[in-house]
Amino acid sequence: DAGITQSPRHKVTETGTPVTLRCHQTENHRYMYWYRQDPGHGLRLIHYSYGVKDTDKGEVSDGYSVSRSKTEDFLLTLESATSSQTSVYFCAIRAGGAETQYFGPGTRLLVL
Amino acid sequence: DAKTTQPTSMDCAEGRAANLPCNHSTISGNEYVYWYRQIHSQGPQYIIHGLKNNETNEMASLIITEDRKSSTLILPHATLRDTAVYYCIVRVESYNTDKLIFGTGTRLQVFP
Secondary structure (H helix, E strand, C coil): CCCEEEECCEEEECCCCCEEEEEEECCCCCCEEEEEEECCCEEEEEEEEEECCEEEECCCCCCEEEEEEECCEEEEEECCCCHHHCEEEEEEEEECCCCEEEECCCEEEEEC | CCCCECCCEEEEECCCCEEEEEECCCCCCCCEEEEEEECCCCCCEEEEEECCCCEECCCCEEEECCCCCEEEEEECCCCHHHCEEEEEEEEEEECCEEEEECCCCEEEEEEC
């Protein structure tokens, strides 16, 4: 599992509330990623980070922000959750000589 | 960005080889082909990757055609635990990071 944990693993929230998902890694990897997975779409990149305080947008970044104040944590924030953000969110890190991405266990988010 | 095309689903008898095809006709010369699988909503699991040459590891073999427009993932002796969705992915290098472009994958069902 490349030392990746995600919290919470499940969350139910209401439209309009802020939500923060946490990705934590223990192996000092520089690159971290947030994806969302929805039926019929595969996984889509939301944001990524290439170092502390260095982040950039992916293909579906609208409505999301991220922060990385220390190497081990990459936070994904939904400032005002909407029902369209109901999804499964996966964090990934890049590691190994082949620079392969390894994924965390996921967070299931339901926005009512 | 290069996209991939895979069959929606496939079946395979336990103990037999599972051959999963993938088309990536627009792949660029420096783009890698990666294979991941996802078992029942867990995080995607890395299997194997290659650029030009065929590759083999403890999980699978990857056969890439000479023109690189298609590839085949081979699970030599499929087991019931190999039942999963298999994603063929083109890895794109871009400024500051890489991108994994996921399609909708092939659902492989291994039956007794």
